[in-house]
Amino acid sequence: AAGTANTLAGGYGADWAKTAANQAAGEQIAGVDNSLSSLRADALQNWKQKMSDTTSVLDDLLGQQSLERSEYDGSVSNAQNWRDYLSGRVDTARQENSDNVWNVVKGVGNAVKTGYDAYQGYYQWDKEFELQKQQYADSLQRTQLSDQISAKISGCAAADASLRHTLAAFDDLDAIIDADPALAEYRYLLQNIRRDSKYLLSDKEEELFARMNISGASAWESLRDNLTSSVKVEYNGGVTNLSAIRNLAYDPDPAVRKSAYEAELACYDKIKDSVAFALNSIKLQVINECQVRGYASPLDKALYQSRMKRETLEALLGAMDEYMPKFWQYLRAKAKALGYENGLPWYELFAPMGKSDRKYTTQDAKDYLLNIFGGFDSQLHDMVERAFDEAWIDFYPRNGKVGGAFDCGVPSARQSRVLTNFDGAFGDIVTLAHELGHAFHDQQVFTHPLICQEYSMPVAETASTFNEVLTVTAAIQAAQDKDEKLALIESQLSDACQIICDIYSRFLFESSVFEARPQEFLDADRLCQLMLEAQKKAYGDGLDQTCLHPYMWLCKGHYYSGSLSFYNFPYAFGGLFARGLYAKYQQEGEKFVPLYKEMLHATSVNDVEDTAKIAGIDLTDKAFWRQGLQSLADEIDLFCDLVK
Numbered sequence: 001a002a003g004t005a006n007t008l009a010g011g012y013g014a015d016w017a018k019t020a021a022n023q024a025a026g027e028q029i030a031g032v033d034n035s036l037s038s039l040r041a042d043a044l045q046n047w048k049q050k051m052s053d054t055t056s057v058l059d060d061l062l063g064q065q066s067l068e069r070s071e072y073d074g075s076v077s078n079a080q081n082w083r084d085y086l087s088g089r090v091d092t093a094r095q096e097n098s099d100n101v102w103n104v105v106k107g108v109g110n111a112v113k114t115g116y117d118a119y120q121g122y123y124q125w126d127k128e129f130e131l132q133k134q135q136y137a138d139s140l141q142r143t144q145l146s147d148q149i150s151a152k153i154s155g156c157a158a159a160d161a162s163l164r165h166t167l168a169a170f171d172d173l174d175a176i177i178d179a180d181p182a183l184a185e186y187r188y189l190l191q192n193i194r195r196d197s198k199y200l201l202s203d204k205e206e207e208l209f210a211r212m213n214i215s216g217a218s219a220w221e222s223l224r225d226n227l228t229s230s231v232k233v234e235y236n237g238g239v240t241n242l243s244a245i246r247n248l249a250y251d252p253d254p255a256v257r258k259s260a261y262e263a264e265l266a267c268y269d270k271i272k273d274s275v276a277f278a279l280n281s282i283k284l285q286v287i288n289e290c291q292v293r294g295y296a297s298p299l300d301k302a303l304y305q306s307r308m309k310r311e312t313l314e315a316l317l318g319a320m321d322e323y324m325p326k327f328w329q330y331l332r333a334k335a336k337a338l339g340y341e342n343g344l345p346w347y348e349l350f351a352p353m354g355k356s357d358r359k360y361t362t363q364d365a366k367d368y369l370l371n372i373f374g375g376f377d378s379q380l381h382d383m384v385e386r387a388f389d390e391a392w393i394d395f396y397p398r399n400g401k402v403g404g405a406f407d408c409g410v411p412s413a414r415q416s417r418v419l420t421n422f423d424g425a426f427g428d429i430v431t432l433a434h435e436l437g438h439a440f441h442d443q444q445v446f447t448h449p450l451i452c453q454e455y456s457m458p459v460a461e462t463a464s465t466f467n468e469v470l471t472v473t474a475a476i477q478a479a480q481d482k483d484e485k486l487a488l489i490e491s492q493l494s495d496a497c498q499i500i501c502d503i504y505s506r507f508l509f510e511s512s513v514f515e516a517r518p519q520e521f522l523d524a525d526r527l528c529q530l531m532l533e534a535q536k537k538a539y540g541d542g543l544d545q546t547c548l549h550p551y552m553w554l555c556k557g558h559y560y561s562g563s564l565s566f567y568n569f570p571y572a573f574g575g576l577f578a579r580g581l582y583a584k585y586q587q588e589g590e591k592f593v594p595l596y597k598e599m600l601h602a603t604s605v606n607d608v609e610d611t612a613k614i615a616g617i618d619l620t621d622k623a624f625w626r627q628g629l630q631s632l633a634d635e636i637d638l639f640c641d642l643v644k
Contacts, residue, residue, distance in 0.1 A: 147214060154210035161206035168197035188605040189452050199293040199304075209289070217285045217562025220278035224560045227271040229402045235263040242267065243397035243404075246555075247423040249350045252357055254338070261347035268551040272524035275554045279527065282562050283517045289562075298514050302566040306456045307607040311620040316573055317507075319625035320500055323633060324540060327501050330493055330636040331542025337643040345547040350427070350494055353643070354486030359424035362388070362395055365432055372433075372474045373467075377593050380440050387418065387436060397421040404557070405431050407438035407464075411450055416442050426475070427491055430468055437467030444600035455603040457567060459611060461574020462581070463600055468495065469582045486642045489635055496632050499575040505531075505538035506552070506568040510559060527553050576628035577612070577619075583627065584615060 170176060173194055177183045183190070201209065233245045236259070245267070248260035286298050295301040303310055335344035338351060360368070366388045374381040387393055392415060397403075405420040416439035422428045441463035445453045472492040479485035512530045516522060522530070528550035535548045553559060558567040581599075585592040599614050612619045 151211070151214060154207065154214060157210035158203040158207035161200060161203045164193050164197060164200055165203070168194045168200075170194075185449060185605075186452060199295065201293065213285075213562060217282045220281045221557075221560045221562070224275050224278045224554075225402060225557065227274060228554070228557075229400055231267050231271050233263050233267040235260065241397065241399050241401070242555075243401060243421045246403055247397065247421060249347065250352060250423070250425045250427055252352055254348070254351065257347045257351060258345075265549075265551060268554055272551070272554060276522065276524040276527055279513070279553065279559060280517065280521055282560055283513055285562050286565055287514065287518060298565045299511070302457075302564075305564070306458050306570070308456065308458055309609060309620060312609060313569060315620050315622040316569065316576070316625050317504070319576075319622045319629055320504060320572060322626070323629040324501070324504075324538070326629075326633045326636055327497055328540040328542030330497065330639060331501075331539065333636075333640045333643055334490070335542075335544070340544065342546075343541055343544040345544045346549045347547070349497070349543075352425075352487060353490045354488075355481070355483035358426070360426065360429060361424070362393075362422060365422075365429045368429055369433055369436070369471070372471055375474075376470060377597075379443070379597075383440055383443055384436050387416070387439060390415075392416055392439070393418045393420065393432070395420055395422040397423070402557070403555075405435050407435045407442070409439070409442035409446075409453075411442075411446055411453060414443070414446050426488075427495075430471055430491070430495065433467040433471040434464040437464035440467070441600050441603070444597055445604045447601065448604055453604050456608060457564070457570040458573040458577075458608050459603040461570050462577055462603070465499075465571075465574045465578035466581055466596075469578055473582070482642060486639070489639050489642070493632070493635055493639055496575065496635075499571045500629075500632075501538045501542070503568045503572045505534040506556065506558070507566065508534035508537060509553060510566055510568065513553075513559075514565075576625050577617075579628035579631055580617060580624060581615065583631070 167173070167190060173190060177187050177190060200206070228242055231242055232239045233242055235245055242264070245260050245264050248256055251257050251260070283298075286301075290296075290298055290301050293301075295304070300310075303313060331344045334351075334353070335341075335348070337353065338344070338348055340348070366385075369384050370381055373384055394401075394417070401421070402419070403421060405418070407419075408417045410416060418432075418435045418439060420428065420431055420435060422432070438460070441455070441460070444463075445455060472488060472495075476485060476488045476492070479488055509531050512534065513522060513527070516526075516530070520526075531553050532548055532550050535543070535552070536545055539545075539548075549555075561567070581592075581596065585596070588595075595615060599611060602611050602614060609619050617624055
């Protein structure tokens with residue numbers, strides 16, 4: 001106690017503190033009957049023992065090296081200020097000959113608590129630091145493993161090219177296939193190998209390119225993924241990750257949405273230059289590869305890889321362009337309903353409206369999806385149930401985890417693996433439906449031979465978006481009141497706005513990058529400029545053009561592939577194609593389901609246009625795309641009526 005009192009009294013000394021304590025105790029004891037003296041002495045002895053124990057605790061805590069760390073200067077400063085305050089109180093007690101020494105005991109307890117809080121803060125920091133080190137080690141291990149796998153795959157490039165050259169040399173390939181029934185299911189693959197040969201390099205060149213890609217586009221893509229998954233986002237006095245902060249765009253509190261948006265933009269400044277180098281390097285590699293292989297442009301390569309005609313893309317984009325003003329009308333109506341006069345700020349794009357405060361658990365999501373999909377197809381229902389029960393899904397955001405959502409088929413197991421960043425909103429259930437649609441698509445092509453299971457980009461979004469339409473439409477039909485219906489319609493329109501307006505902005509941005517990259521290096525500021533120009537054109541006067549998102553080029557991982565460019569228009573294709581298919585389902589009922597699964601099964605062994613013909617659809621006709629867009633326009637009119 002003497003040592004502690006000496007510390008807290010600011011140098012008055014242990015002897016004085018002991019004397020002051022004894023005097024105060026003596027004055028109290030003098031006024032009490034002698035028969036109580038032994039009890040008082042016991043109380044004093046207990047107090048001394050508690051003081052001794054408290055001193056030991058305080059000494060241990062104050063001895064922690066953690067208290068010397070700069071981030072806890074505030075805690076230490078509080079303890080020092082409290083010491084100075086107690087020094088003044090003790091001085092007053094001495095002058096007034098009072099017995100306020102008991103307040104000193106309370107001061108010791110508060111000082112101990114301050115020190116303990118500081119220790120706990122350091123302990124938490126230390127744990128987070130250890131977690132970050134482990135995440136870095138895991139990331140490094142994954143990168144090393146990926147490099148090893150890529151090296152082995154690249155070693156097969158020459159042999160693969162040799163085989164393709166050999167097959168392409170057969171002039172009578174079709175006759176050979178016709179003569180052998182065992183080759184029938186490989187017809188599309190073999191015909192494409194022959195067709196692809198005009199873009200094929202020599203065996204050695206293919207091997208060299210594959211090996212160089214490991215330290216080229218593939219490495220740049222890994223860098224971007226690592227930076228965005230590990231960047232620290234400072235928010236509300238703490239630190240979070242990019243996935244978590246972007247999820248706050250759906251928060252019901254407008255102040256949270258705005259502050260999260262500002263925190264997100266601020267965090268990109270830490271990594272923008274490195275990611276800009278990654279994007280520039282990847283896009284220049286794509287441009288150079290197209291020139292070497294003989295593609296007219298990166299877009300022509302993307303269309304060729306998509307097994308899709310340019311006429312189809314032009315019909316799609318042409319119809320979208322016609323309906324853009326309708327989506328701007330929706331954005332302006334939403335802005336006005338939320339109290340904005342100059343268009344919708346970017347951070348309000350996903351602002352919930354109506355009755356949207358309900359939070360869902362993953363069990364709620366499972367029950368909801370099983371109920372809806374069970375009414376459509378038993379195979380889809382059973383697969384979704386397996387996905388939940390057999391842990392196919394990685395649900396929640398965490399440090400080191402990439403944002404967004406995706407599905408990965410596992411043909412050898414006839415299963416899929418799904419990544420989401422589930423936060424409990426209804427939109428997260430829709431996201432699950434979307435990714436499980438991909439998984440259902442996987443199930444349909446698993447019946448093909450392994451090397452015939454790959455389908456092209458545009459049709460890749462068909463089953464996923466069809467699941468979305470099923471899910472949201474059922475919810476709207478079941479809505480009991482205006483607020484609930486408004487919430488659901490708005491949720492669907494905000495998603496539709498993404499696949500129409502935002503996808504169009506991404507297409508415009510990527511086109512401008514490919515156009516500018518041969519002449520200049522596009523630094524982060526230039527990329528932000530191109531992104532803003534694309535957003536202004538795609539969103540028109542629907543958004544507040546002073547509050548956009550200049551870093552969407554950094555946020556979206558779709559731009560960072562050396563082998564897959566323009567991964568944007570397939571979302572618009574899938575969304576509108578799925579709406580056309582849903583219209584047929586409404587017309588034909590249960591008879592449509594086998595046709596739908598036949599189409600999905602055919603996606604890996606047919607060009608896009610031939611796949612659509614199974615359902616009697618001409619994709620090069622702008623009228624088809626207008627049907628899907630008109631169904632959304634009708635919902636926009638309903639939304640505008642609801643928010644009046």
